[in-house]
Amino acid sequence: MPRRTCGVDIDAPAELVWDVMVDFARYGEWNPFLPQVDEDGAGVGGRLVLHVVFPSGRKTLAKERITVFQPPADAEGRLVYEYQGRGRIGRMIVAERSQTVVRLGEARCRYDTLEVFGGWLGWAVPLGDIQAGLEQQAEHLKRHCEALHRAI
Numbered sequence: 005m006p007r008r009t010c011g012v013d014i015d016a017p018a019e020l021v022w023d024v025m026v027d028f029a030r031y032g033e034w035n036p037f038l039p040q041v042d043e044d045g046a047g048v049g050g051r052l053v054l055h056v057v058f059p060s061g062r063k064t065l066a067k068e069r070i071t072v073f074q075p076p077a078d079a080e081g082r083l084v085y086e087y088q089g090r091g092r093i094g095r096m097i098v099a100e101r102s103q104t105v106v107r108l109g110e111a112r113c114r115y116d117t118l119e120v121f122g123g124w125l126g127w128a129v130p131l132g133d134i135q136a137g138l139e140q141q142a143e144h145l146k147r148h149c150e151a152l153h154r155a156i
Contacts, residue, residue: 011116016153018076018113034148037137047073058133081105098123
């Protein structure tokens with residue numbers, strides 16, 4: 005199965021990074037890859053519509069469902085959501101994205117993201133665009149959270 009991943013260390017508390025990650029209404033303030041996320045219900049089972057803008061300029065919408073919503077209570081937080089083609093597309097493309105925040109200290113954490121694709125057309129997803137978008141999102145999350153932490 006095709007997959008894309010990236011990660012970055014962030015000089016900010018895991019809880020702050022988590023709060024930014026799950027504040028979907030404010031993604032436009034810092035996230036050029038997903039400048040708008042429409043949310044219908046928080047937590048597991050919640051629905052998201054991702055307005056994706058790839059670094060290449062290509063745009064698309066992705067309807068997702070949250071499958072894991074675990075704040076970083078002790079050491080690690082996880083947000084997982086999945087895409088499954090609907091209607092005529094059926095399960096031609098299936099994707100799951102996992103974002104993890106791991107506490108490295110009081111004011112330092114690690115952010116990792118992994119996206120895995122399946123379905124009989126999973127091979128056709130634009131992997132280069134997705135990798136570039138994941139890297140862009142990770143870098144902007146780092147910059148945004150570190151600036152917020154310095155301002156506290």
